[in-house]
Amino acid sequence: MSSSSAAHDVSFLRLTSLPMLLEREIESMILDGRLSIGGRINENQLAATFGVSRGPVREALRSLEALGLVELLPNRGVFIRSLDIAQVVEMYGVRAALFGYAAQLLAGRMEAGVVAPLRAMLDEMAEAARAHDFDRYYPLNFAFHDFIVEQAGNGVLTAQYRGLVKQLRLYRAGNLMTGNTLELSNEEHARIVAAIEQGDPLAAYQTSFDHVERGKERLLARSVSLAHAEERRA
Amino acid sequence: MSSSSAAHDVSFLRLTSLPMLLEREIESMILDGRLSIGGRINENQLAATFGVSRGPVREALRSLEALGLVELLPNRGVFIRSLDIAQVVEMYGVRAALFGYAAQLLAGRMEAGVVAPLRAMLDEMAEAARAHDFDRYYPLNFAFHDFIVEQAGNGVLTAQYRGLVKQLRLYRAGNLMTGNTLELSNEEHARIVAAIEQGDPLAAYQTSFDHVERGKERLLARSVSLAHAEERRA
DNA sequence: CGACATTAAATTGTTGACACTTTACACTCG
DNA sequence: CGAGTGTAAAGTGTCAACAATTTAATGTCG
Structure with missing residues (x-):
């Protein structure tokens, strides 16, 4: 046994700091839309808002840059x-x-206890899809994806995936599905769960990959029609 | 055409800053081994080395934390x-x-002009593998992988991949292949190129995925034997 | 002699001030 | 009246000093 692998780690004591706090707060300000996308951040103003000096604010902003939320x-x-x-x-x-x-x-x-929650979410989403209830479908859809990533058991993967999803929230056009796309989307979910349940990694990869790609295409189609509408208006 | 999409962007002027410069410099100090892994960085000392104050150094370190190079x-x-x-x-x-x-x-x-360079690298690596010349094989191997990622044409993918490879350089045990593993590795390369050349995305995914996974297993086997050696010594 | 409290040194955390650059504005001239 | 120039304001970049915390060292007591 290596001596460096400590059995109990006591780094919990004071595991936060002002810059980290500011980073989280500014991040949520961005994602909540309290700071408008493309807009400029005024360091003085932001520091004044939090009642701190510019130093910690600048450090927080450096982190957010590396996370791809600001430039x-x-x-x-x-x-x-x-x-x-x-x-x-x-x-x-x-x-x-x-x-x-x-x-x-x-x-x-x-492992046991993985498929059951997935099936439960699947059923709930099916119900929401039948009712064309996007507001109910959306968080379930998010939870479904996140659950699969989380249960995959790879922390690096989870971090990367969530970081990417976070960045994608900067794009405020495509979070909408309309009509029967909800039901189509959930049919794809069902295929994913089936592949997982059958223990077929390659099929699981393909169905899951295709599912997100279809989402991209739906987004793209919507984005194109939006651009056309924009053109017509001009 | 949108008015915001400028035809020529002149943001190159002064496109760097002291914290960015320090970030790059500290990064190479870490990756070159001039700063020992696990060791602590002294802000005062580092700032003195560069002849600057601690502020910019701290900002650079925040970025490096988000990149996963420091804690x-x-x-x-x-x-x-x-x-x-x-x-x-x-x-x-x-x-x-x-x-x-x-x-x-x-x-x-x-597209044209993609397979040819891959085949050229393949041949060079084969030669290096026959000669058991690891020092020659290693950079070719790196270039081979990076070329595929680069030519895939997805900038986000390239950035994520390179970021991960950079982090992996923090692990200083597994960069070695011995004996005929070089030839085995290059046979896998050949299968990858074949799949790409035939325009078979799924086969390309699988062969490439498996190739890296095999690398992981080789690393793991080596790491286990190292741990055993460590035990015997103790 | 070892465990514990106490104190001093070293290091990080935060701030306010100052220098420099960019941007906005008013002014001048054609 | 519009293009261009010069000046003032605003904002970012950097620094050195001070506050707070941690770590190391010293001394003390059981």
Whole structure:
């Protein structure tokens, strides 16, 4: 047994700091829309809001830059990152690969008590889909994906996936599904669960990958029609 | 056409800053081994080395934390991140998924002038493998993987993949292959190129994924034998 | 001699001030 | 009246000093 692998770690004591706190707070301000996308962040103003000096604020912003939530232009300022459709498409691709890998892992290491919750979510989503109730469907859909990633048991994967999903929230056009797309989407979910349940990693990868890719295409189609509407208006 | 999409962007002017510069420099200090893994970074000392104050250094370290190269413990200091074998295994898994996705993309959008360089690298690696010349094989191997990822044409994917590879350099035990593993590794490369050339995305994914996974297993086997050697010594 | 409390040194955390750059605005000139 | 120039304000970049915390060292008591 290695001596460096301590049995009990006591680093919980004071495991937060002002910059970390500010980072979380600014992050939620961005994701909640309290800071408008593309807009500039005023360090003085932000520091004044929190009643602290600019130092910790600047440190927090550096972290947020690395997380892909803001952009730092030297001598210009910090801007809330705005994603164009091309970047969103790329992100969806990577998200598809990561989610596919999660399902692949899960199919390979099936344990009891994993399929049951998935089936339960599936049923609930089916109900919401039948009612065309997007507001009910959306959080279930999110939980379904996150559950699969989480249960895959790879912490690095979970972190990367969630980081990507977080960044995708910067794109405020595609969070909507309409009509019977909900039911189509949930049919894909069912295929994913089936592949996992049967312990078929490759099928789990493919169905999961395709599911996210279809989501991308739905988003893209919607985005194109939005752009056309924009054109007509001009 | 949107008015915000400028035809020519002049943001190159002053596109760097002191914290960014320090970030790059500290990063290379870590990756070159000039800062020992697990060790603590002294802000005063580091700032003095560069002839700057602690502010910019702290900002650079915040970025490096988000990149996964250092760890920040409040009131304790900044430590060069040290990876245990479990984390390395997880990272290899995600790397396999990302690399697999890259090959999958490349197989789907085959353009001229992609296979030729791959085949050239393949031949060079074969030669190096026959000669058991690891020092020659290693950079070729790296270039081979990076080329596939790059040519996949997804910038987000490239960034994530390279970030992960960078973090993996923190683990200083597994960069060695011995004996005929070089030839085995290159046979896997050949299968990857074949799948890409035939335009078979799924096969490209699988062969590429498996290739990295095999690398992980080789690393793991070596790591176990090292641990045993360690035990015997104790 | 070892465990514990106490004190001093070292290090991180935060701040306010100052220098520099960018941006906005008013002014001048064609 | 519009393009261009110069100036003032606003904002970012950097620093050095101070506060708070942790770590190391010293001394004390059982």
